[in-house]
C-alpha cells in the first residue's frame with residue numbers, strides 16, 4: 109500500500125507544474141501614489157510643483173502584459189486631480205480611465221480614490237498622467253509593460269533598458285496662469301525648456317550640475333522606453349553619433365525603423381533599440397521643438413549625457429548630434445512618421461476593419477467663440493480664441509458624462525455630435541468666409557453601437573491662420589492609421605491610397621498641418637471614452653469630444669458596475685475648463701494659436 113500512496117505535497121506539486129504550462133497568469137500589482145507639493149530649483153529659481161511620491165518624473169510602473177494594477181491615489185495637494193492611464197484600453201472599465209468631468213469628478217484635496225487599471229493587449233511602453241487642469245506638467249510617469257512571462261520580445265533580448273521621459277518646464281503656478289488666461293482670453297503660458305528625466309540639461313541656465321547622466325557599457329544593446337510627456341509641443345529627439353532602431357509605438361510593435369532622429373508627439377511612447385558601439389566617450393541625447401505654427405518658437409535644447417564606462421581620457425565636452433532636424437522641418441517630421449508600419453506578422457497579427465459601418469468626417473480647427481453670436485461682427489466684441497471638432501467647442505459638464513450616462517441623468521450632455529461638418533468649405537485655403545471662424549460651445553457626444561466598425565477622417569484647417577498639426581488621442585482604444593495626406597481630403601481618390609495591410613496601431617497620431625488623417629477601429633470596448641487633441645491648449649480651448657460605446661448583449665460585452673467610492677461631483681472652483689466670460693474678454697488673436 110505504501111508504494112501507491114500519493115502525498116498531498118505531490119498533488120500540489122503536480123498542480124503547480126501544470127499551472128506553469130497551462131495557466132496564463134495575470135499578476136496583481138498595488139501602488140500607492142501620494143500627491144503633494146515639492147520644491148525644485150530650475151532656471152535659477154526655486155518653485156513648488158505637484159508631484160507623486162516626491163518624484164519628478166513620477167514613479168515607473170512595471171507590469172507584464174495582461175496584469176491588473178491597483179493604484180491608491182491620495183491627494184495631499186491644493187487642487188482636485190485625476191489620473192489617466194494613457195493608452196491602457198481598460199476593457200469595460202471606463203470608471204478608472206481618469207479624464208476629469210468625462211469619466212469622474214476630481215479627487216479633492218484631502219481625499220483619495222483607488223484606480224483599477226486592467227492591461228489587455230498592450231505590450232511595450234505607455235505612461236500615466238494627471239488629467240485635470242494642466243497638472244500633468246509635473247504629474248506623470250512611465251508604464252513598462254513586459255511580454256507575458258514565458259514569452260519574449262519580437263527582437264533579440266536587450267541587455268538592459270532605460271526609461272526616458274521627455275517633459276516641458278513652466279515657470280510659476282501653471283494652473284493659476286492657465287486659469288487666468290482662460291478667464292480673460294489672453295495667451296496661454298509657453299514652455300520655458302525641455303526636460304529629459306526631469307532635468308533641463310547643459311544648455312539651460314543654472315542646470316548643468318544636475319544634467320541627467322546615463323552610463324552604458326560598450327557592446328551592449330539597450331531598450332530605450334521614450335515617453336513624450338510634454339504638454340503642448342511635438343519634439344525631435346536624437347542621440348549624437350548613434351543610430352536608433354524604433355521597434356514599438358504606443359505599446360504595439362512595429363517593423364524596425366533605423367534612423368538618426370525621431371519625431372514624437374505629446375502622448376506618444378516609443379520603444380527604441382540603441383547599441384553602444386561608438387568610441388568610448390560622452391554623447392548628448394537631445395530633445396528640441398518640432399513646430400508647425402507661426403507662433404510658439406522655442407529654441408531651447410533639452411539634453412542628457414550618455415557616458416561609456418571604462419578607462420579613457422575624454423577632455424572635451426560631450427558630442428552633439430549633427431543630424432537633428434530644424435524646428436520647422438515639416439518634411440523631416442513627416443518622412444519619419446511615414447515610415448511607421450505595424451509589425452503585422454504571424455505572431456503579432458493585426459485586424460484592420462475592412463467593412464466600415466460608421467463613417468465620420470471631423471474637421472479639427474482653431475476658431476473664435478463669442479458670448480453671443482450677435483456680438484461677433486463687432487471687432488471689440490466678446491470674442492476669445494477657441495478650438496473645435498465639427499465646429500463644436502467642447503464644454504465640460506459639472507457632472508461627469510459617465511455618471512450621467514450610467515445613472516440615466518439628463519441635462520449634462522446631448523447625443524447629437526455631428527458625423528460631418530454642417531458647413532463644407534475649402535478647409536485649407538488661406539482666404540475663407542469669416543463665418544467659418546465662429547464656433548459654438550456645447551457638450552455633444554457621439555453614440556456608437558457595440559462592435560461598430562468606425563472610420564474617422566480628421567481634416568485640418570487654416571481657419572484664422574491657425575493651421576498646424578494636431579496629435580489626436582483616443583481613450584479606451586488604439587486605432588489603425590490607414591491614411592494621411594496634404595490638403596483637403598478627397599473621398600474618391602484618397603481612400604485608394606489607404607494602407608490596410610500593415611498600418612500603424614496607435615493611441616495618439618498627428619493630423620498633418622493643413623492635411624488629413626484617416627483612422628479605423630472596432631468599437632468593442634463599451635463605455636464613455638474621451639478623444640481630443642493632446643496639445644493641452646487645444647484641449648482647454650475645446651478640441652475634444654466623447655464616444656459613448658453602447659453595451660453588447662452579454663455581461664462580458666457590457667460596461668462593469670461602478671466602484672463604490674467614485675469621487676463625488678462637488679463643483680471644483682479650480683476647474684479651468686469652464687470659460688468664465690469675464691467682461692474683459694477682448695478680441696485677442698493669432699499670437700497664441
Ligand SMILES: [Cu+2]
Pocket residue numbers: 577578579641642643646651
Ligand atoms: Cu491640436
